[in-house]
Amino acid sequence: MPGIYGSIAAILLSIALLYGGNTMMATLLPVRAGQEGFDAIFVGGMGTGYFIGFIIGCRLTPWLVQRVGHIRAFGALAAITASTTLGFALFMEPAPWIVLRFIYGVAGSGLLMIVEGWLNEKAGQGNRGRVLAIYTLVYIGAQALSQQIFLFIAAKEVTLFLVAAIIICLSLVPIAVTTSPSPTPLRTASLNLRRLYATSPVSTLGSLGVGLANGAFWSLAPLFAQGIGLSTQTVGMLITSVIIGNAVLQWPIGWLSDRVDRRFPIVTCFFGASALGLTMSFAEGVYLILAIAAVYGAFAQSIYAMLVAHAGDKAEPEDFVSVSGGLLLLYGVGALIGAMPGAALMDAFGHQALFWWTASVHSGIAVFILWRMLKRPGRAEPMPEGFQAVPKSTPVAVELDPRAEASPPPDTEHQAREGGVTTP
Structure with missing residues (x-):
């Protein structure tokens, strides 16, 4: 088991950074919107835009990974997410923020799909229960820790947008330097x-x-x-x-x-x-x-x-x-x-x-x-x-669940033709 933990440590670090940055932005944007005097309906529009983007990203990412590979896809999506994060600081208006939140959702879901696919590959059969438990703890811990930054930096400052962008950029490092082979194509x-x-x-x-x-x-x-x-x-x-x-x-x-x-x-x-x-x-x-x-x-x-x-x-x-x-x-x-x-x-x-x-x-x-x-x-x-x-x-992330081990493996030939299997 120590070998398993060592092999997934870098991936879990990327996941922690991604969830930390994402949860931080989820809190920062409504707070800053309230300070800027945005109506609640626009803040709700940002939430809707994010979740629409998230679902679309889950559909598009397998196709992107099939075309350019996991690392290149992750690098491109990380750049888009970080740039979008900085875009919020440049355009302090409700309509641009709804569009930016949509883009953030598309790219953010893609980043998570890629690292979760890598984690699933590393877990292998028989270890998924332990890996899922660790992943869940990392997920919860990163969310909780990300909120503590508000104790030290005021939301009114642009600094928090810069910090979030830095965190997202750093999530690229463990994936970019890994020597592990790329996992199998993603399923949606x-x-x-x-x-x-x-x-x-x-x-x-x-x-x-x-x-x-x-x-x-x-x-x-x-x-x-x-x-x-x-x-x-x-x-x-x-x-x-x-x-x-x-x-x-x-x-x-x-x-x-x-x-x-x-x-x-x-x-x-x-x-x-x-x-x-x-x-x-x-x-x-x-x-x-x-x-x-x-x-x-x-x-x-x-x-x-x-x-x-x-x-x-x-x-x-x-x-x-x-x-x-x-x-x-x-x-x-x-x-x-x-x-x-x-x-x-x-x-x-x-x-x-x-x-x-x-x-x-x-x-x-x-x-x-x-x-x-x-x-x-x-x-x-x-x-x-x-x-x-x-x-x-x-x-x-569903495939990390040990209850999924009885499910049939991906049809790789169909994936190669279609850019990912659509689960019925």
Whole structure:
């Protein structure tokens, strides 16, 4: 195992830098937009633009890698992402920022797909569970650490844009100097709603609902924090609290979900997220808000991995990659839609209305799951690997999941002709 860890260390460093820069920008842009006086609807438009770009990037990157190779594709996308990051500092207007956020989403998803494909190749058969656990810790840690920079540098300064660009550029170094052979061509995933719903109605609508709520939260929570009078430093702590809450609860509730009907902890988290969201919308005081945010993150951010596990319990082993990849794309569709209703409500009723939107989505999905539990009682037998904490990243990360090992290997001849396999 030490050999495995050594071989993936450079890739994990690139991943940490990418997630750190991306999460930092996700907080910085709404904060700076609020300081510049942008309406919430424009901030929501940035979130929508990012998620549209992210989905398009997941479709285009396999084609780009097929044409120029992994390292060249990564270098080109890193240059685009860093340049886009600096572009935000040059054009302090809402419309250019929406366009730049879209470009950032296209290039950013491509960067993650490439490094995740490399990580998957290095993990090999039999080690994916350990590698996925390490990857998830790196993913969460990088997100949390990136928020601490707001304690030291004011968002009003251009410095933060420069720091984010530097971080993204540095992510290129471990990939550029690696002597490892390039991995096999990337696969992408398609969204087959009929097949997903037939496999698991709860996971299908649940993933859409999590996307609707999370897309609004990650796009607008910094604006909410500013609107209720929190300082820039406290905005970073609010996001950190949500991330830590997720990290603390995800594994224990996943363990529980392997031993009961998974729909019980899933519906509990949906109702809990709804209640905590409403509570946070009316809370006052920095410490109280941070505490509520941590519990909110524990419930709201832990749901997606359980939904993937529930769908995996009901799918055939060879279909796991296509089902979980489709759920991730459906989450992305929900995220690109969810930011705009949240922004419109904030413009109409005030910043606290963000959590009125997330609470309505969470409670609506919870009611649907209760109806499904009454209609189809009983527990689906869990897969042998059980629950796995999975990041909401790109379809390539799905193949790191040890539950995917029963899936058929890529058709390399078809990849060579088509520039990547489309998972049905």
